[in-house]
Amino acid sequence: MLTQISLSAPNLALGTAVFLVLSVVYYLIQYTRHELRIRKTGGVRAPVLAGNPITGTLWLLYCARAQMKHTLTEYFESMFSRAKPSHFGDIVELQVRPGQRYLITRDPDHIKTILTSKFTSFGKGQQFHELWRPFLGDSIFTTDGSLWHDSRSLIRPMFIKDRVSDLHTFERWVGQDGLLGKIAEGGAGPVKEVELMDLLYRMTLDVTTDFLLGAAVGSLDNPRAEFAEAFNEVQSIQTYLTMLGPLESLIPRRRYHRGIRAIDRFVMPYIDAALALPHDELEKLENSDRGFTFLHSIARYTRDPRVLRDQIVAVLLAGRDTTAATLSWAFLELSRHPDAFQRLRREVIDAVGRSRAPTYDDLKGMVYLRHVLNETLRLYPAVPYNLRTALEDATLPNPAGGPGVGVVEGDTVVYSTFSMQRCPSLYPRIDDRGEPLPEPAVFAPERWEVWTPRAWNYVPFNGGPRICVGQNFALTEMAYCVVRILQKYDRLEYCGDWDAQYHEAEIVGRPGKGVRVRLWEEHVQIAGEEK
């Protein structure tokens, strides 16, 4: 009898109608409460591109599609152009439902606000922490407040100048037995053809694992190493999980968890070995010239294998792809700009000749090299899109004056340094001498001789308390690699199809079509100097 009543058509229709009405009422109440809360911040809404679950979800799906079709850059730009004219700077809003709102910005004042002046109001947030926990646990990368602060204190000592200026690890993996050796295998004669991006990713994996654990994966020799493959796969899946936000549960997790197990299989034996060392042995290692690793450094302060594992994998994630991708873009652009390549090479040869390993001071003294790396990071900041969660109600400033954009606890602020650093409105037309400056979209290291970006218009390493802890390590590693390659090769040519090339944005943005190049070994023999 009961079954008959519940399944009869009129009852079903009535039940559905009641459910829909209640849902709409519930939604309207939530919406109004959220709206009131925004007003209470003293701020207003940014231009709204989507304001309900249907359009909001559609925008998120478009975003996932753009990611798959490698058109995320265009998608991102289109959001700002649709919202114009706006008084709030470059910011738009997508609201899926109250309590699930995305503010998307490329405005320097907003980025500065979330990273510095209102640092404690914005953080990675609980949702990000949970989403990333299987991969990076409670590490520096995923936490806020005291957990983050403790991680930062644990990690920072390994990045002081004295440690970074020891270039032996770089030479081991960049020199003749490493990257240079692999490039040399790219042909029998003086012209070598190689997929440089692939080699750079393998080299930075070896450098970073060596620095962290004292033992490299050996990825230059064995590109198919289980760890390397697992690490790449887990990162890729994690990007989709992050981008899809509320729809992340749609993504299957089997390969993700399998990859994490493979990562642990590689890392844990080193951690167990470090933990087996008595404390005084660790102290002795610290004072010796060699053999003291990042793992030893943090094992002096914690004996918890899980904490060690999480910090190691987080620094590996932060340090490996970022440098490889930046170097890939640098070589791609240098192949497109032979004049810049030749000028850089002259600087390298004048400073260190054709064979001597550069010192830390040599690298820091090469001004044009610094400009090339700055220019690469301006056009291709390694972390092109980033996000913060509002940990409490706040406002983002309005560049035109007047009320700012109200942000409510739980809102996500997505910011793009990639988009900001290319934004024409942030560039003067003329340089400090009154001469025209190159267009912002053009790779021109020379601009750095006559132009200094305004504060917060150029932040590839972020800024504020969470500024990249490995910045100096990264700049030294990249400079070392560029110098070593240019000492040996005097011409560089891209072999790929320029028109097919694109910016592939996962967590880190890299050239989507790789960087297949030809490199010409120099012929000349300079008296008194080895080639």
Ligand code: HEM
């Ligand atoms: C071109 C190279 C690099 C770039 C452009 C870069 C950029 C960044 C950015 C933008 C962040 C902020 C992420 C966030 O808070 O959401 C960051 C954080 C971080 N980076 Fe780098 N990075 C680079 C290389 C490195 C290297 C080589 C290491 C270490 C070996 C490293 C270690 C870290 C760590 C540990 C953090 C987390 C800092 C914190 O949350 O307090 N990075 N990096």
